[in-house]
């Protein structure tokens with residue numbers, strides 16, 4: 293079990309509540325209070341992604357792969373691959389198993405658009421348009437040879453292709469968050485009942501959860517990201533944010549029909565305020581991404597605490 297729970301110092305913070313219930317599909321956990329404040333801490337937490345050009349292996353150049361309607365075009369995938377940031381999923385095999393298993397995940401703030409409502413479901417997309425993404429996460433314990441942690445609740449939330457969060461549709465993604473309206477926990481009060489692109493799963497014996505979602509868009513003043521909070525039982529939790537290879541984002545934001553209306557974000561992994569404040573540099577906390585033959589994406593990360 294985790295043995296060190298100093299607030300923020302290990303990527304884990306304490307919270308009130310945080311107990312775990314038996315969860316059934318579609319159930320909504322609403323009575324667990326999270327009043328802990330995640331703190332930004334500098335940690336060694338890189339999850340490396342390896343570079344590769346897989347277009348040829350996918351047969352894209354020869355036109356042997358046909359994109360599924362509503363996903364991406366082969367031309368898009370071609371461009372994405374030539375950016376050197378994605379790999380052929382079939383070439384990776386045990387995707388999670390190929391990643392660095394024992395590097396501490398960086399703890400970051402949960403941000404203003406957190407809603408403490410864990411909707412238990414693997415598919416969080418609902419009807420949101422965007423580039424389909426299969427997100428695979430594994431929770432591991434750095435104090436036990438990075439043994440997977442089963443039974444942890446992993447909650448994810450992120451904005452849609454237009455930079456909007458469910459619950460916060462009043463918010464203009466081109467404007468800075470109104471920090472005058474945040475409560476003592478740093479959260480803006482949500483106003484609508486939409487909950488798309490939010491959901492939670494319990495890790496299996498391999499510490500793994502999978503979500504079906506889309507690649508997030510972007511909003512001012514953030515690089516594209518996915519929020520994650522891991523509830524480890526009792527009052528223990530870990531909060532972090534995950535990012536995408538920048539060249540891949542640039543390609544998606546400039547070419548994909550569901551993203552290009554907002555254009556390429558000026559907010560990048562290099563200048564992102566949360567990454568900067570959390571001491572995240574380079575490829576740290578950037579998801580490893582692969583592409584499926586239909587042009588949709590898989591992304592993976594091992595979340596490791598001590």
Ligand SMILES: [Fe+2]
Nearest residue numbers: 403405517519
């Ligand atoms: Fe966010």
